[in-house]
Amino acid sequence: MNNATENKPVIVLRDVEKSFGQVKVLHGVSFEVQRGQVTVLIGRSGSGKSTALRCIDRLETVNAGYIEVCGHVVTDPALELRKLRLDVGIVFQSYNLFPHLTIGQNIMLAPRSVKNLPKTETVELARACLEQVGLGDKFDAYPEQLSGGQQQRAAIARSLAMQPKVMLFDEVTSALDPELTGEVLKVIERLAAGGMTMVIVTHEMNFARRIADQLVFMHQGKIWEKGPGAILDAPQTPELQRFAAQEL
Amino acid sequence: MSFDFSPIFDRWPMLLSGALMTMLLATAATALGFVIGTLCAVGRNSSYRAASAICAVYVETIRNTPFLVQIFLIFFGLSTLGFTLGAVTVAILALTINVGAYTGEIMRAGFNSVHSGQWEAAECLGLSRLQTYWHVVLFPAVERVYPSLTSQFILLMLASSITSQISVPELTGNANFIQGVSFRPLETYLVIGVIYFALSVVMRQAFNGIGMLIFPRRRRLGTAL
Amino acid sequence: MVSSFGTIHIQFLLEGAVWTIILSACAFIGGGVMGLIIALMRISPVWTVRTFAAAYIQLVQGIPLLVLMFTGFFGLPAIGVPVSPLMAATISMTVWVGAYLGEFWRGSLEAVPKSQWEAAECLALSRAQRMFKVIIPQAVRNATPGTVGFMVQIIKNTSLASAVSFVDLTRAGQLINNSIFEPFITFVAVAVIYFLLCFPLSVLSRRLERRMARGMAKA
Numbered sequence: 001m002n003n004a005t006e007n008k009p010v011i012v013l014r015d016v017e018k019s020f021g022q023v024k025v026l027h028g029v030s031f032e033v034q035r036g037q038v039t040v041l042i043g044r045s046g047s048g049k050s051t052a053l054r055c056i057d058r059l060e061t062v063n064a065g066y067i068e069v070c071g072h073v074v075t076d077p078a079l080e081l082r083k084l085r086l087d088v089g090i091v092f093q094s095y096n097l098f099p100h101l102t103i104g105q106n107i108m109l110a111p112r113s114v115k116n117l118p119k120t121e122t123v124e125l126a127r128a129c130l131e132q133v134g135l136g137d138k139f140d141a142y143p144e145q146l147s148g149g150q151q152q153r154a155a156i157a158r159s160l161a162m163q164p165k166v167m168l169f170d171e172v173t174s175a176l177d178p179e180l181t182g183e184v185l186k187v188i189e190r191l192a193a194g195g196m197t198m199v200i201v202t203h204e205m206n207f208a209r210r211i212a213d214q215l216v217f218m219h220q221g222k223i224w225e226k227g228p229g230a231i232l233d234a235p236q237t238p239e240l241q242r243f244a245a246q247e248l
Numbered sequence: 249m250s251f252d253f254s255p256i257f258d259r260w261p262m263l264l265s266g267a268l269m270t271m272l273l274a275t276a277a278t279a280l281g282f283v284i285g286t287l288c289a290v291g292r293n294s295s296y297r298a299a300s301a302i303c304a305v306y307v308e309t310i311r312n313t314p315f316l317v318q319i320f321l322i323f324f325g326l327s328t329l330g331f332t333l334g335a336v337t338v339a340i341l342a343l344t345i346n347v348g349a350y351t352g353e354i355m356r357a358g359f360n361s362v363h364s365g366q367w368e369a370a371e372c373l374g375l376s377r378l379q380t381y382w383h384v385v386l387f388p389a390v391e392r393v394y395p396s397l398t399s400q401f402i403l404l405m406l407a408s409s410i411t412s413q414i415s416v417p418e419l420t421g422n423a424n425f426i427q428g429v430s431f432r433p434l435e436t437y438l439v440i441g442v443i444y445f446a447l448s449v450v451m452r453q454a455f456n457g458i459g460m461l462i463f464p465r466r467r468r469l470g471t472a473l
Numbered sequence: 474m475v476s477s478f479g480t481i482h483i484q485f486l487l488e489g490a491v492w493t494i495i496l497s498a499c500a501f502i503g504g505g506v507m508g509l510i511i512a513l514m515r516i517s518p519v520w521t522v523r524t525f526a527a528a529y530i531q532l533v534q535g536i537p538l539l540v541l542m543f544t545g546f547f548g549l550p551a552i553g554v555p556v557s558p559l560m561a562a563t564i565s566m567t568v569w570v571g572a573y574l575g576e577f578w579r580g581s582l583e584a585v586p587k588s589q590w591e592a593a594e595c596l597a598l599s600r601a602q603r604m605f606k607v608i609i610p611q612a613v614r615n616a617t618p619g620t621v622g623f624m625v626q627i628i629k630n631t632s633l634a635s636a637v638s639f640v641d642l643t644r645a646g647q648l649i650n651n652s653i654f655e656p657f658i659t660f661v662a663v664a665v666i667y668f669l670l671c672f673p674l675s676v677l678s679r680r681l682e683r684r685m686a687r688g689m690a691k692a
């Protein structure tokens with residue numbers, strides 16, 4: 001358990017730089033995520049949190065630096081994207097469920113066509129994942145028949161069905177009413193308790209403090225502070241101090 | 249002068265067989281043209297330069313030349329090259345090539361109207377690009393552009409009249425024959441004008457029905473999206 | 474004596490192309506006037522006028538242009554109206570273009586914001602003044618890209634006049650093919666000339682559309 005390979009971090013970002021055209025968005029971002037650890041990215045709008053997350057799943061290609069996820073070198077141009085995506089699940093603010101498929105079909109699609117699992121197996125898998133997010137009765141519903149919170153939980157179930165080693169969440173509750181936010185956060189907390197390695201971008205500060213093993217505060221494309229949830233209570237920099245004062 | 253429709257109605261079997269041939273041409277070319285057009289749209293959006301260039305040249309060539317010239321080129325051109333295809337086969341081939349280009353543009357607009365989040369979600373689930381087209385994008389894209397497709401396929405049915413110029417025995421071709429033997433041109437063309445109009449109405453209704461059948465959201469919401 | 478495709482044929486094709494352009498211009502002018510009338514009728518406050526225009530559009534859009542051509546060419550003489558091929562083709566194209574442009578321009582007129590209609594009304598302008606001084610100038614801007622695009626359809630569809638023995642570009646090609654029987658090169662040459670006529674208009678139409686979309690995004 002304590003040997004070196006077991007302690008190898010699951011996610012590594014080292015000096016990651018990213019520009020959109022002339023605009024530099026990430027200025028040398030570095031952090032690591034250990035197995036089973038929950039890392040929460042916080043920071044003002046435009047500070048580069050989403051961009052950092054998208055770089056981890058190679059939805060954006062970086063300009064410089066090194067990223068490794070579950071042993072895949074993400075920054076290697078020859079990386080086989082499919083293999084990376086089999087290990088990484090990502091959930092967005094706008095659920096992005098496929099509107100013409102039922103919730104069940106949404107969840108079964110990737111296991112069937114990417115992993116080539118037999119139909120009966122994927123049906124069971126989908127039902128289990130829906131149970132896990134508390135939507136056991138919505139297998140045959142269409143996305144538009146669900147509330148925002150239910151759609152977001154279905155989107156999480158869809159990612160879980162691929163049995164990823166890492167889950168990324170980008171402001172998954174930002175589009176939701178406060179009442180619906182809670183049910184989604186509960187699902188994520190349950191995942192954390194189950195030992196899932198996760199990187200979460202959120203504006204819910206209480207949730208962040210509660211769930212974070214590691215809190216990363218980003219500001220203007222740089223990591224300003226990094227540490228346990230408690231750094232929110234004793235900010236070392238005026239930027240985090242101001243941010244914490246505003247958000248809490 | 250007085251109208252006399254009896255010589256035309258007396259030849260109703262010719263009108264009927266002509267109308268059936270028109271519908272055959274329209275149906276076959278609609279089905280094949282949809283496939284060609286969809287493949288063309290995929291090719292045009294592809295990151296392979298050659299594929300996208302070939303599709304663009306195809307679309308622009310077809311859209312900027314008359315169908316009549318296209319069908320002459322195919323009909324007479326193929327025969328000089330030593331291929332002897334029947335007029336009906338050539339007609340279906342030419343109509344398919346023609347409508348494929350227009351459908352390609354419509355489908356491309358449909359694909360591009362699908363929100364980038366859908367592409368991204370599919371990508372993150374590990375679906376390949378073709379899998380994404382097939383499972384995720386195709387259906388919503390068709391749903392979005394269904395009214396344009398419907399109009400295009402009705403225009404195709406009307407354009408099939410042009411195949412009479414290579415003597416396909418469809419409605420207009422048979423009408424040309426009837427007016428030649430009856431010396432009643434005005435009545436003849438009025439009658440087939442009405443038949444074409446009826447066919448276009450039937451086709452529109454059929455497409456609406458099919459739309460209701462295959463797009464459950466359209467059915468549930470009662471409207472187009 | 475069968476000769477092979479040469480300059481003399483190209484010259485003959487170009488003469489045909491001139492007639493294609495002439496017929497296209499006649500069709501655009503005739504169809505434009507018809508289209509404007511139909512579009513205005515379509516938004517008339519009088520139910521019968523509106524319905525008549527709607528029925529006209531529906532009917533013409535359900536009939537092939539080729540059938541309209543034959544009706545004009547064979548039908549008009551049959552009721553005692555002698556017509557030349559150019560005349561018959563122009564009349565048929567006018568009827569046909571009128572329906573499509575009428576429907577399209579109606580959309581452009583209705584796309585002019587309601588507030589403009591109301592503002593024009595408040596200025597105490599007559600209905601005709603409102604239409605021609607305030608609404609139409611604005612609708613023209615919306616309609617231009619699509620109208621230029623439709624000109625491509627007009628040029629291409631004049632080829633059907635060849636079926637009523639009007640010697641346009643397509644008919645010229647047929648005549649050449651009948652004499653030398655080299656269909657491939659002949660009809661490729663015909664297609665190339667059509668392409669040279671149509672493609673610039675297609676490009677222009679797309680450009681105008683993009684410019685308008687940009688203008689809209691800025692506004």
Ligand SMILES: Nc1ncnc2c1ncn2[C@@H]1O[C@H](COP(=O)(O)OP(=O)(O)OP(=O)(O)O)[C@@H](O)[C@H]1O
Binds near residue numbers: 023043045
């Ligand atoms: N595709 C893009 N093209 C150009 N600029 C972009 C793009 N995506 C993001 N940016 C810019 O990069 C910067 C960082 O954006 P990012 O979305 O990562 O911020 P964020 O921290 O997630 O903000 P928010 O809390 O609003 O989601 C912003 O200034 C944004 O305008």
Ligand SMILES: [Mg+2]
Binds near residue numbers: 050171
């Ligand atoms: Mg963001």
